[in-house]
Amino acid sequence: MNETETFEEVFASEEIGVPADRRTHFRHSGYQAPRRDLTTAEFAELLAEASEGDRVPSPRPTPATWDRTEMSAEEVVDLIGQLPFRGCKDHYRRRRRSAGTLLSWLTQFEGSTWQERWINGGLEDIQRGWVDQVVDSIPNGRTRSRRPLVCEIHTGMMALLVGQIIRPSYRWLLAQHFNFTLSQVRLMIDPDGFARLEAHCDKTDRTGQHRTGALNCVAMMLLNKGGRIADITVDDCVEFAAAMRVSHRTARHVTLFYTLLFEMGILGDDAPPTLAAARAPGQRTVQQMVDSYRIISPRVRELLIAYLTIRKPELDYASLRSLAGTLCLTYWRDLEKHHPGIDSIELSPEVAAAWKHRLKTIRESKQRKGQKREKPERILLSVRAFYLDLAQWAITDPARWGAWAVPCPIRANECVGTKRERASKARMHQRTRQRAPVLPTLVATAERLKKEAVGRLKVARAVAPGERFTVDGETFIRGGGDISKTTFVFDADTGRRRNFGLEEDEAFWGWAIVEVLRHTGIRVEELMELTHHSFVAYTLPSTGEVVPMLQIAPSKTDRERLILVSPELGDVLTTVIHRVRHGKAALPLVSRYDHHEHVHSPMLPFLFQRRIYMQNSAMNRNFIGRCIDNILLSSGLTDASGEPLRFTPHDFRRIFATDAIRTGLPPHIAAKILGHNDVNTTMRYAAIYSDDVIAHHRAFIARRRALRPGAEYRDLTPEEWQEFLGHFELRKLELGICTRDFGTPCVHEHACIRCPALRPDPAQAPRLREIIANLHARVDEAKQQGWLGEIAGLEVSLAAANEKLAAMNRLTERHGVVHLGMPDFRPAAGRQG
Structure with a gap:
């Protein structure tokens, strides 16, 4: 502000006639004006909608009256004349x-x-439009010069606000x-x-500007609530943050003002570490879970609450929420929707069959x-366990x-979904086979993007705001702002605004995430839970080498484990620690929200945290x-259909397991590294390739030959080869072919019609019918004599002959002659290329 400006001129610029540089500041700071003026009822409705699912705060009420x-009016005017206004040249x-x-x-x-x-x-x-309302209602206001009167009203409003004569609502202030x-509030209140x-x-x-915005948030809270900064409570902050969201104000300062108050201890020792933690409702009770599904039947509601309460101690919170959703929403609410008035879990076969049919399609999402x-x-399975548990409990507590x-x-x-499990396993293995070969390309792309982003940022920070510069074949114009903190540039051709500082930050963390995931095979939750305390020095007892x-914190299976840090992984983690520390002696302490358990962690030095809007926060999924x-978008990788290839953090885990087992790591060791309770789970992760099957089969043959006598693998003699060929010459029989193995005796003493090793030839069916007719005649003769x-032996032969005839008929029906349309290469045999 120019020192020659008056209060009226300053206030005129705050709402009408805003200078160009200040309009740019408002636009770049993310400010969004409300879509329209909101009434008290509309504001309250939007506030309730925006706060749905949040913890209900109990803020301090705005006082109805104060000194x-x-x-x-005379006392107010005298008070305003004594206020120590600063920053403008003006008379009291x-x-x-x-x-x-x-x-x-x-x-x-x-x-x-x-x-x-x-x-x-x-x-x-x-x-x-409050200024126009006041000007139009002032006597002779329409006849006076409008702009001086508007400036006068603005100055008067500033005086009443700073003097705490009136306290508008957040709806009006925002x-x-x-x-x-x-800024005057910060000087005088x-x-x-x-x-x-x-x-x-x-x-x-x-x-x-983010610091100024955070301080202004605190100032607005004082304008509405009164008192001092030390009087601000956690619920006051939650209420103000919700009002900012409804009023479409920028969210960049919302969390920063709370962080400042928390770090200074103003909110109390038991205050949540972040504004998100203060807003979060935390873990719900069993009754709240069940009631959220609006179950109509009171009897079944009480049953579900009692059942889930008993099951709660043996389940974590995520599993309890999943079970509640299955029983309350997918099972019972679906029944109440399609069968109104149902009040018993004893289902008729028709109702149960209809529900199982609807279950095949997702309806609740x-x-x-x-x-x-x-x-x-x-x-x-969950619903069946529900019924079986009730039946078991009825034995011990029938009342x-x-x-x-x-x-x-x-x-x-x-x-039992064995077929679906096999199909799911096949899809998972195919996904791994498709992504494992392109992993080196992905790693190289991450490294390239990191280097390019660092180079762009270095060049941009070397030029002054407003200057043109060229990097990577593109021309940009350096924007304003603090060069040491962030760098905004504008594309010289399209005018598109880019943040080179943010691009470098995302490129670095993308590289770090890919490197850590592929070297460790840890889950994404375990990645986010890594802290500076996760490093453990182990001394080898044999050599004394450190x-x-x-140390991987328990996540899914609650099993803590240790992973060896390779030199490559050590370099990545060292780079991460150096970046997060940012020249300080220790890593900043931040809190991380667990979306599964719905709780915030204590303040810990997480490795994967980033500084954004002047505060450090743990990364999320x-x-x-x-x-x-x-x-992936920069790599240009595509799948079989030509669509951009997608990678999830869990894909790196599957590739890690597959490579570990393929390179000879025992599966039980791989299970220990991956944190699996069952080695079969690890084997499900390992995608077996066709060349792996061939290589392992050859290795098995080599090991078996090493263990068997060497005489079995000597060269054949001519006599032995002729004997081998003679066996196949003797396989041709009257009714078909004998499939007896070479070197094995005939157990039926050449009674081939009874032997299961005989593979009948369908072409010999007429001859077999003659044999069957002869056998019938011989049975009749034996009965007469x-x-x-003899009758018993002939009946066995007759039954075997009928079975062989039926086998011939089946082979005839199964193997018909089908023309495959194969090309004939004989006409082209004499062609020359």
């Missing part, structure tokens, strides 16, 4: 006159205090551009508190509604559970996925 709002008489003009306008409304008159004046519902007013805040910002290297459910057996011991509508064989190990997608022993 200054009860002053007379002008401020007194401006405040008097606005007070005169407020006196026309009912109320015993200025706050009551302000509310009854209706300006709370006119967020953006609709204004009171940047200069808020709790100056000592703001001085400590600014000293803390200087100590933690927080400068620029908006994003996947109508898609085929891949593994319905898991839901069937409580006996009424619910009903037949289970799900059979055991319906819960080997670095990486969305950012990790975005970094990997950026690398009384040869009972």
Whole structure:
């Protein structure tokens, strides 16, 4: 601000006639004006919608009255004349006159205090056009010069706000551009508190517009609530953050102002470490889970609450939520929707069959509604366990559970999805086979993007704002801003704005994520949980050599494990630590939100954290996925259909397991490294290739030959070869071919018609019918002569002959002559290339 500017001129620039440089600041700071003026009811409705699922706060109420709002007009004018305004060249008489003009306008409304008159004046519902409303209602306001009067009203409003004569709502304050007013608030309302805040910002290297925005957030809270900075509570911050979201104000300062208050200890020792943690409702109770599905039947509701309460101690929170969703939503709410009035879990066969048929299609998810459910057996298994548990509990406590011991509508064989499991395993292996060969390309692309981003950022920071420069064949114009913090540039051809600092940050973390995942095979949750304390030094007892190990915190299986840090992995982790430390003695302490358990971790030195908007925050799955997608997009890799190839963090784990087992690592050792409880789970990860099968079969033959006597692998003699060929010459029989193995005796003493080794020839069916007719004649003759022993033998031969005839008929039906349309190469045999 120019020192010659008056308060009126400054206030005129805050809403009308904003200078070009300030309009640019508002645009680049992410400010979005509200779409329209919101009434109190509309604001409350949007606030409830935006806060749905959050913890219900209990903020301090805005006082209805206080000392200054009860002053007379003369006392208010005298107070404003004594306020130590700074930063402008102005006389206190002008401020007194401006405040008097606005007070005169407020006196026309009912109320015993200025706050009551302000509310009854209706300006709370006119967020953006309030100046025109006041000017038009002032006597002779239409005949006076408009701009001086507008400036006077602005100055009067600043005086009343800074003097704490009125306290507007967040709905009204967030609709204004009171940047200069808020700077005066920081000077005159709790100056000592703001001085400590600014000293803390200087100590933690927080400068620029984000710092100013965070301080302005605190100033607006004081304008609404009154008091001092030390009086601000966690719930006050949650309420203000929700109001900012509804008012479409920038979210960049929302978390920073809370972080500053938390770091200074203003919010208390038991305050959540982040604003997200303060807003989060935490883990819900079993009753809250069940009631969220709006079950109609009170009896079944009570049953589900009791059942889940008993199961709760043996399950983690994520598993409990999944079981509650299965029983309450997928099972019972679906039944209530399609069978209104149902009040018993004893289902008729028709109702159970209809539910199982609907279960094949996803119905409870908006994003996947109508898609085929891949593994319905898991839901069937959970529901079957529900019925069986109730039946078992009814034996030990019949008074409580006996009424619910009903037949289970799900059979055991319906819960077995062997075919689907095989299909899922095949898809997973095919996915691994497709991605493993391109992993080197992905790694090289990540390294290239990191180097290019560093080079672009270095060149951009070397030029002054407004200058043109060329890098990688593209011409840019250096934007404004702090060169040491971030770098905004504009494409000289398209005018598109880019942030080279942010691009370098994402490129670096993309490279680090890919390197750590491929070298360790850890899960993405375990990656995000790595801290500076994860490094463990292990001393070999034989040589005394110190080997670095990486301690993986329990995640899915609650089994802690150690991974050897290779030199390549050590270089990556060292680079990560150096970047996060940022010249400090230790890594910053941050809190990470666990989306599975719905809890925030204590303040820990996480390795995968990044500094954004002047505060450090732990990475989440969305950012990790975005970094990997950026690398894939730059690599140009595609799948079989030509679509861009997709990689998930778990793909690196499968590739790691496959490579480990292919290179000879024993499966039980690989299971230990991967953190699997069962070695069969590890083998499911390992995708077997065709060349692997051939190589392992050859290795098996070589090992077997090494163990068998060497005489068995000597060269054949001519006599032995002729004997081998003679065996196949003797295979031709009357009714077909003998399939007896070489070197084995004939166990039926050449009674071939009874032998299962005879493969009948369909062409000999007429001859076999003659034999069967002859056997019938011989049976009749034996019966006439009384040869009972002969009859038994002939009946065995007759039954075997009929079986051979049936086999001939089956072969005839199965193997018909089909012309395959194969090309004939004889006409082309004499051609020359």
